[in-house]
Amino acid sequence: MIVEDELSIQKIYKILLTSSGFDIIGMAKNGEEAVNMYKSFLKKPDIIIMDHRMPVKDGIEATKEIQQIDKHAKIIFASADITTEKLAMSLGALSFKIKPFDNERLINNIKEKLGIEPFSKKVKNLI
Amino acid sequence: MNINLEEKRFQKYLDFAGVLIVVIEADQRVSFINKKGCELLGYNKEDVIGKNWFDNFIPETMKNKVKSVFDELMAGKIEPIEFFENPIITKKGKERIIEWHNTILKDEQGKIYATLSSGLDITERKKAEEKIKHLNLVLRAIRNVNQLITTEKSCEKLLQGICDNLTETRGYFNAWVALLDNSHNVIMTAESGLGEDFLPIVETLKKGEFTKCGQTALTQSEVLIIEEPRLTCLDCSLSKKYEGRAAMVVRLERGEKIFGWLSLSIPRNVVKDEDEQKLFKEVANDIAFALYSIELEEEREKVEKALKERMKELEAFYELSKIVEEPNIKEEILIQKIINMIPKSMQYPEITCARIKLKGQEFRTENFEETKWVLKSDIKILGELEGTFEIYYLKEKPEIDEGPFMKEEKALIDALTERLGRIIQRMEVEQKLKESEEKYRVAYNRAEFYKDIFTHDINNILQNMKSSMELLSTFKNMLEKSDEVNELTNIIEEQIVRGSKLAWNIRKLSQIEETESSLEPVEIFQVLKEAINFIQKSYHNKEIDIQIDSQIKQGFVQANELLLDLFENILFNAVKHNENPKIEISVKISKVDKDRKKYVKFEFLDNGIGVPDALKKHLFKDILSIKRKTKGMGLGLLLVSKILSIYEGQISVEDKIKGDPSKGSNFIILLSEVI
Numbered sequence: 001m002i003v004e005d006e007l008s009i010q011k012i013y014k015i016l017l018t019s020s021g022f023d024i025i026g027m028a029k030n031g032e033e034a035v036n037m038y039k040s041f042l043k044k045p046d047i048i049i050m051d052h053r054m055p056v057k058d059g060i061e062a063t064k065e066i067q068q069i070d071k072h073a074k075i076i077f078a079s080a081d082i083t084t085e086k087l088a089m090s091l092g093a094l095s096f097k098i099k100p101f102d103n104e105r106l107i108n109n110i111k112e113k114l115g116i117e118p119f120s121k122k123v124k125n126l127i
Numbered sequence: 128m129n130i131n132l133e134e135k136r137f138q139k140y141l142d143f144a145g146v147l148i149v150v151i152e153a154d155q156r157v158s159f160i161n162k163k164g165c166e167l168l169g170y171n172k173e174d175v176i177g178k179n180w181f182d183n184f185i186p187e188t189m190k191n192k193v194k195s196v197f198d199e200l201m202a203g204k205i206e207p208i209e210f211f212e213n214p215i216i217t218k219k220g221k222e223r224i225i226e227w228h229n230t231i232l233k234d235e236q237g238k239i240y241a242t243l244s245s246g247l248d249i250t251e252r253k254k255a256e257e258k259i260k261h262l263n264l265v266l267r268a269i270r271n272v273n274q275l276i277t278t279e280k281s282c283e284k285l286l287q288g289i290c291d292n293l294t295e296t297r298g299y300f301n302a303w304v305a306l307l308d309n310s311h312n313v314i315m316t317a318e319s320g321l322g323e324d325f326l327p328i329v330e331t332l333k334k335g336e337f338t339k340c341g342q343t344a345l346t347q348s349e350v351l352i353i354e355e356p357r358l359t360c361l362d363c364s365l366s367k368k369y370e371g372r373a374a375m376v377v378r379l380e381r382g383e384k385i386f387g388w389l390s391l392s393i394p395r396n397v398v399k400d401e402d403e404q405k406l407f408k409e410v411a412n413d414i415a416f417a418l419y420s421i422e423l424e425e426e427r428e429k430v431e432k433a434l435k436e437r438m439k440e441l442e443a444f445y446e447l448s449k450i451v452e453e454p455n456i457k458e459e460i461l462i463q464k465i466i467n468m469i470p471k472s473m474q475y476p477e478i479t480c481a482r483i484k485l486k487g488q489e490f491r492t493e494n495f496e497e498t499k500w501v502l503k504s505d506i507k508i509l510g511e512l513e514g515t516f517e518i519y520y521l522k523e524k525p526e527i528d529e530g531p532f533m534k535e536e537k538a539l540i541d542a543l544t545e546r547l548g549r550i551i552q553r554m555e556v557e558q559k560l561k562e563s564e565e566k567y568r569v570a571y572n573r574a575e576f577y578k579d580i581f582t583h584d585i586n587n588i589l590q591n592m593k594s595s596m597e598l599l600s601t602f603k604n605m606l607e608k609s610d611e612v613n614e615l616t617n618i619i620e621e622q623i624v625r626g627s628k629l630a631w632n633i634r635k636l637s638q639i640e641e642t643e644s645s646l647e648p649v650e651i652f653q654v655l656k657e658a659i660n661f662i663q664k665s666y667h668n669k670e671i672d673i674q675i676d677s678q679i680k681q682g683f684v685q686a687n688e689l690l691l692d693l694f695e696n697i698l699f700n701a702v703k704h705n706e707n708p709k710i711e712i713s714v715k716i717s718k719v720d721k722d723r724k725k726y727v728k729f730e731f732l733d734n735g736i737g738v739p740d741a742l743k744k745h746l747f748k749d750i751l752s753i754k755r756k757t758k759g760m761g762l763g764l765l766l767v768s769k770i771l772s773i774y775e776g777q778i779s780v781e782d783k784i785k786g787d788p789s790k791g792s793n794f795i796i797l798l799s800e801v802i
Contacts, residue, residue, distance in 0.1 A: 006587055007706055007736070008618045012594040015611045019601070029736065053583060055742040080586030100589035103597045 001026045001045040003034040003062060004078075005054040013049060020107045031057030035065045044070060047110055052079035052088070060084060063091050074113060078106065147225065147246035150232070151180045153201045155194070158241060167225075167248055169218030186216045200231065201239055207231055212249070223250045254396065261397050262406070264298035269410050271296070276417035280424060282306065283315060285417055290319035293391060293410075300372055300392035304379070305332055305341060306418070307387045313337075320392070327364045338363055344376040344388045350404045350411075351376040354395060373398035375407050379415040386418045436535035443472040443539060444546070451550055458554050462490045465547060469518060473536055478521040485514035485551070496521055502532045504544040508552045516544040570640075577636060580762050584629050591622045617668050621703075624665040628699060632762045635692055636769060644773050648801040649686040651727060652677075655714065658694035666702055670709045673698065677716035682727045684798035689770045696763040697731050697794050705735035718800060726776075726797040737788035738780050747778055774798055 002013045002024060010027055017024055025045055028034035031054055038044070048066070052059035059077060066073050077088045080099040088096050094113045097106055141148050142162035150159035160168075160175045168175065168184060175184075181194045193213055199205045207229045214222040225246035232241040271292040279285040286304050293302040301320030308314045313332040318325040328338065337345070339360060344351045353359060353376070356369035373395040379386040389411050397403050450456065450464045462483050470479035470492060480495040485506060500520040506513050518540055524531035595615040602608035602615075652675075659673045684690070701712050715730040738746065747768050771778050776798045783791035 006591070007704070008591050008621060009587065009594075011614060011618065012591065012598065015598055015615065016594060019598075019608075019611075030739070032739070032741070056739045057741075080583045080590070099586045100593045103594050 001028070001034070001037070001041075001048045003028045003031065003048060003054070003059065004051045005029050006051075009051075016103050016107070022110070030054040031059060031062030031065075034062045035069075038066050038073070039069060044073070046074065046114055047094075048073060048075045049106075049110075050075050050077050050079075050093075052077060052081045052084045060087055060091065063088065063093065067092065076106075076109060076113065144245070147248070148244070149180065149246070150241050150243050151197070152241045153239070155179045155181055155197065164246070167217065167223060167246075168215065184215050186214050186222055189213055197242070200229075200242065203239055207242070215246075223248055224253045225249065258397055258400060258402075261298060261394065262402060264296045265403070265406055268293045268296040268298045269406060269413075272410060273413060276413055276420075279417070280421060282418065282421050283317070285414075285421065286315065286317035287319075289389075289410075289414055290317045294320040300394075301368065302389070302391050303328070304389045304414075305337075305387045306379075307385065313387070321365065321368065324365060324368060338365075338390075340374065340376040340390060341388050344378045344390075345385060348378065348380065350407055352398055352404070354398060356392075368392065371395060375404065377408060377411040379411055379418060381412070381415040381419040384415075384419065386415050389414060433535065436533065436539075439472045440535070440539050440542070443468060443543060447543065447546060447550075458551060458558075459488070459490070461550070461554070462547070465543070466490045466492055469543075472539060473518065474533060475520060475522075475524060478524075480519050480521060482517045482519075483514060483547075484517075494521070495519075500524065500531050502529060502537060502540055504537075504540045506544050506548050506551075508548050508555075513548070513551075516540055516547065573640070577633060577762070580765070581629065581633055584762065585626065588622045588626045588629070592619055595619045595622075620668060621666065625703070628665075628695075629762060632692070632696070632766045635689065636762070636766055639689070639766075639769050639773065644687055644689070646685045646687055646774065648683040649690050651682045651684055651690075651716070651729075651798075654686075654690045655694050655729075658691055658698055661695055662698045662702060665699075666710075669702065671702060671712070672709060673712045673714065675714045675716065677714075679716060679718060679727075682716065682718075683801040684727050684774075685801055686774055686798060689773070690798075693767050693770045693796070696767050697796070700761075700763055701731060701733035701735055701792075701794075705733060707734055710734065719797065721777075721797065725800040725802065727800045729796040729798070731794040731796070732783045732791065733793075734783070734791040737782060737790060738792045739788055743780050746780055771796070771798075 002010060002017075004010050004013065004027075010029075014024060014027070025041065025043075026037045028037050033056075034048075034050070035057070038048075050059045050063060059079065063075055066075070075093050076095050076097065077084070077093045078097040078099065078101070079088075082098050085096040085098070095109055097109065138159075138161075141159075144161060144163060147164035147167050148159070148161040149157055149164050152158045156177055157175050157180050158177075160172060162172075165172050165175060178184075181190050181197065185193050196205070200207055210226060210228055212224060212226050214224050216222055226249045227244050227246050229242055229244045231239045232243055234240050272289050275285060275288040275292065279288060286306065290302040290304060293299045299320070301318065303318035303321060303325060304316065305313050306315040312335065316325075316329050316332060332338075332341075339362070340351060340353060340356075353374040356363070356366050356372070356374045360366040360369075360374075369392055372392045374390060375393055375398060376388055376390045378388045391407065393403070446468050447465060450461055450468075453461075456464075462485065466481050466483055469481040470476040473479040480492045482492075482495055482497075483490040483506070496519065498519045498521055500523065502518045504516045506516055518532070518536070520531055528534035529537045595618045599612060599615050599619075602612050655675065659675075662673070663671055698712065702710055711734045713730075713732045715728075715732065717728045717730075719726050719728045746764065767778065770776075776796060778797075779795045781793045781795065782788050783793045
């Protein structure tokens with residue numbers, strides 16, 4: 001699942017992740033949409049890529065609410081706001097990617113967190 | 128012969144008697160006088176025998192009265208009084224008081240032919256009696272004086288009371304006193320028994336011309352005795368009041384201090400009496416002691432009063448320091464508090480009011496009323512006259528140093544005014560410093576805010592470009608990825624536009640903060656078209672349809688060159704937040720009246736992702752009130768907001784289709800119309 005307010009970055013994530021073998025089951029433009037979307041999923045995503053600075057509800061608040069729904073939710077932060085890293089990690093984020101980051105590092109990080117060998121062809125549900 | 132012998136023997140006996148014995152015949156002549164009688168009179172017997180007793184040996188003033196009593200006695204009209212007193216006059220002219228014991232002598236027929244009188248010289252006894260009587264009067268006067276000394280606290284009343292007491296008891300005929308200051312100027316006089324006769328003396332004393340008796344008394348500690356002022360004090364206007372009287376004058380002294388002198392008119396017969404003089408000296412010492420005590424008391428009261436004033440002053444300054452220490456106290460409140468504390472620092476708090484005039488403002492006590500009893504002090508700040516501090520009494524009070532105000536009160540108001548000037552000066556400097564600090568804090572926060580948005584946005588731009596480039600590199604020989612390649616290429620181009628716009632906006636924001644903008648009428652269509660061209664050129668690979676739907680053909684608004692940035696940023700946002708393959712923007716232009724002002728209204732309607740309701744509320748909040756790091760207004764809308772604040776324009780956002788934000792938004796801008 002992708003939570004990102006920038007349309008262009010949403011598009012890039014979509015191209016990057018699908019070409020890396022992941023399925024994207026949901027795209028949210030802000031934290032509030034993300035929480036509502038997460039609630040609506042019957043099958044929860046394996047990983048959530050979460051931006052922080054978004055309108056209506058930010059990534060930290062959305063994380064807290066998602067964790068209340070599912071304390072095992074796996075969230076990777078991808079944000080240009082470096083000052084939020086500590087807080088995000090303390091809330092249980094798997095990792096914090098500071099924009100601008102390499103595509104490969106994001107993909108490897110997702111695989112690592114999902115227990116998939118790097119460059120493996122095994123497909124996992126993303127978000 | 129025998130008879131003569133008997134007579135001689137009888138005469139001898141009479142000569143031995145210790146009393147005067149005289150026989151006065153009916154014709155008033157002396158037929159017998161004994162030796163003691165001759166001694167008293169100072170005559171030989173031969174000089175007395177045969178002489179008219181009354182004409183020669185009775186004082187002129189008594190002669191007729193005594194003669195008439197004698198005649199009536201001889202005529203048998205009255206019985207002889209066994210004892211009576213009357214004076215005789217001696218050869219030297221001195222009077223002697225004789226206590227007489229009389230009997231009448233009759234012949235064989237029972238006819239009265241003479242009186243036989245024995246007389247005892249009681250002159251000295253009489254004098255002693257008179258002295259005792261006088262001293263008793265004096266003692267009574269002294270007792271009264273002493274009572275007065277212990278109770279009276281007023282110098283004036285004390286001296287008058289002393290003079291009155293010394294004369295009322297009839298111990299002295301008159302009494303007067305002159306009081307001197309340390310420079311030996313007469314500062315006070317009092318008298319009793321002299322009345323208007325004393326006035327010329329007061330005048331001369333005031334001129335510094337002391338009476339001769341006063342001058343002499345001041346040079347000696349013992350009592351000055353003037354037996355015959357009538358004869359010796361010819362240049363003194365009071366001398367005529369001393370007929371048959373003497374004067375005693377003594378300086379009033381205690382230790383080294385000489386307070387003045389006291390003068391008394393006294394019966395001449397007691398003036399030389401040592402007891403009299405001692406008593407007089409004692410009275411003078413008691414008076415001096417009383418004056419000394421009053422002086423001490425006055426000095427103590429003066430010190431106490433000064434201390435009280437000092438206490439008031441200290442209390443005022445203590446209170447002032449407490450007021451000044453109050454955190455963040457405003458200048459107006461500080462001044463009002465100072466005004467309110469003033470009355471209790473004055474000698475008549477209940478009738479005191481005050482006013483401070485400072486830089487065109489007035490601060491008053493609640494009971495303020497302008498009267499003629501005022502104390503003023505100028506308030507100076509940095510040497511410039513900035514106002515006045517005035518204290519008024521609402522009722523007339525006795526004159527002291529500065530009208531009804533004490534010199535200590537003047538000193539207090541001057542000191543308070545001086546402090547007030549310095550406090551205000553300091554507060555103004557602090558205020559300027561605070562304003563400066565606030566200005567820099569705002570500037571710093573603004574810079575941090577811009578930096579934060581810029582960093583965030585630039586990193587997102589870089590993320591877009593970096594990821595796109597990496598993916599393009601991966602897809603470069605993959606024909607099946609041609610759609611993704613196109614999309615990624617478009618993203619890169621958009622990010623270049625976005626980056627340059629970001630840099631441009633930052634520059635514009637800085638420009639707005641640093642320079643003052645002047646406004647002028649600007650034609651709207653030309654600027655709007657220029658903005659539309661820019662957007663379409665910037666996003667040449669996007670299908671963008673921008674339509675102008677105007678109710679007016681031409682319009683001028685109060686603006687400047689920033690109007691282009693305003694339109695560009697609104698349009699830029701409409702494009703940026705739009706996922707549709709065809710971006711549709713409609714710009715509606717109309718004229719509206721709002722709050723009695725005429726505006727040109729611009730409505731930018733798009734088919735973008737819309738603005739969620741929660742975001743609409745704080746989208747255009749001021750830069751300082753916005754919560755940092757919560758995404759709301761980007762730099763583009765921030766610039767729009769800033770430009771509109773310069774133009775005194777307005778901005779709001781609504782849904783393009785009311786109640787459905789996802790169908791796009793409507794940014795509404797009002798700009799003042801120039802007619």
